[in-house]
Each structure stands twice: as structure tokens, then as C-alpha cells.
Amino acid sequence: MVPRCLGLTGGIGAGKSTALAGFAACGAATLSSDDVVHGLYARDDVRELVRERFGAVVFRDDGSVDRSALGERAFADPAGITFLEGILYPRIQEVRDAWVVARRAEGLWPLLVVEVPLLFEADLAGEFDAVLVVSASERVRRGRVTARGQDFGERADRQWTEERKLGAADRAFVNDGDPESLDDWVHGVFEDFATPAIS
Numbered sequence: 001m002v003p004r005c006l007g008l009t010g011g012i013g014a015g016k017s018t019a020l021a022g023f024a025a026c027g028a029a030t031l032s033s034d035d036v037v038h039g040l041y042a043r044d045d046v047r048e049l050v051r052e053r054f055g056a057v058v059f060r061d062d063g064s065v066d067r068s069a070l071g072e073r074a075f076a077d078p079a080g081i082t083f084l085e086g087i088l089y090p091r092i093q094e095v096r097d098a099w100v101v102a103r104r105a106e107g108l109w110p111l112l113v114v115e116v117p118l119l120f121e122a123d124l125a126g127e128f129d130a131v132l133v134v135s136a137s138e139r140v141r142r143g144r145v146t147a148r149g150q151d152f153g154e155r156a157d158r159q160w161t162e163e164r165k166l167g168a169a170d171r172a173f174v175n176d177g178d179p180e181s182l183d184d185w186v187h188g189v190f191e192d193f194a195t196p197a198i199s
Contacts, residue, residue: 013141
């Protein structure tokens with residue numbers, strides 16, 4: 001008996017992180033791609049490649065990567081994002097694959113949920129037992145992203161439209177309302193998928 005592994009995605013500002021936390025509260029093992037990236041930027045091999053391309057300006061005094069400064073430089077460089085993706089994507093895949101194997105080997109989890117912001121764009125849907133999409137209207141997402149001090153347009157432009165993601169999802173939720181509604185949806189999905197699949 002092995003637990004199913006679900007991919008969780010959605011547009012920037014849609015509420016993916018909140019949904020992921022909800023799955024963890026239900027008892028699922030969860031993995032955030034943002035946390036994986038944070039860990040990768042602490043690795044010497046990744047930092048060296050970043051330094052060679054973008055210079056010391058994207059590093060803090062303590063030697064850690066300043067992800068805000070790096071994002072600004074990468075988006076300003078026509079090939080900057082492609083360069084970062086080339087560094088990060090294969091390493092993220094390695095970490096994610098190892099995490100899934102380890103969690104299933106533990107035999108402790110009724111469900112695995114992996115948050116992947118660019119899941120469809122990276123053609124990863126086939127790697128999961130089902131794909132979940134948390135969406136929201138552009139007005140709501142823009143407000144959330146702007147409140148975080150990020151540029152909504154430059155990030156949203158690199159993602160599938162919300163309509164396209166919703167159409168490709170196995171389960172979807174439009175997160176324009178209150179937090180309780182998202183929580184109810186998460187609990188419902190957990191109940192539907194938590195029964196371990198037969199290996």
C-alpha cells in the first residue's frame with residue numbers, strides 16, 4: 001500500500017501555500033517547491049553558478065543569496081530566468097523524487113502533496129496521481145501579490161492562464177472567498193484521496 005502523491009499548483013497569489021498548510025494540518029506529508037529552492041540556494045554549487053552569472057550584487061553580506069535582488073536581475077536579463085531554470089529545475093526534480101520515495105518508504109503518511117508553481121508549464125502533470133489547482137480572480141491575486149511587494153505582471157505573464165489551468169485540473173478551487181471555504185475544500189480533497197492506493 002502506497003499513498004497517492006498529488007501535485008498542487010495555481011497562479012501567483014492564488015493561495016497555494018495556504019492550501020498546502022491545510023493539507024499538512026489534515027495529516028498529509030507536504031513539500032513546498034519554494035522551500036526546496038531556498039535549500040538549493042544554500043548549496044555551494046548553486047551559489048557559485050549564480051555568482052558567475054549575476055555577480056556579487058545578488059548576495060547578502062553573510063554570503064546568502066538575496067532572492068529579491070536575484071529576481072530583479074533575472075527578470076531584467078532576457079535570458080536570466082532561463083538560466084536559473086536550467087540550474088534549478090533538474091535539482092528540484094532530484095529533491096522531489098527523493099522526497100516522495102522517502103515518504104512512501106516511511107509508511108506513515110495517508111497522502112503526499114507537492115506544491116509546484118509551474119507544474120503545467122514544466123509538463124509535470126503526468127508525474128502525479130492527480131493535479132489540484134487553486135485559482136483566484138486576477139483582481140484578488142494582483143492585490144495579494146502587490147501586498148507582498150512583488151511585481152504581479154512579470155510573474156503572472158510566465159504562467160498558464162487561470163482558465164487553462166482550471167481546465168487541466170483533476171480538482172480545482174476558486175479562492176476568492178473566505179479562508180474557511182478553502183479549508184473545507186482541502187479537507188474534502190484529503191478525504192477523497194487519502195485512502196492509500198494499492199501497490
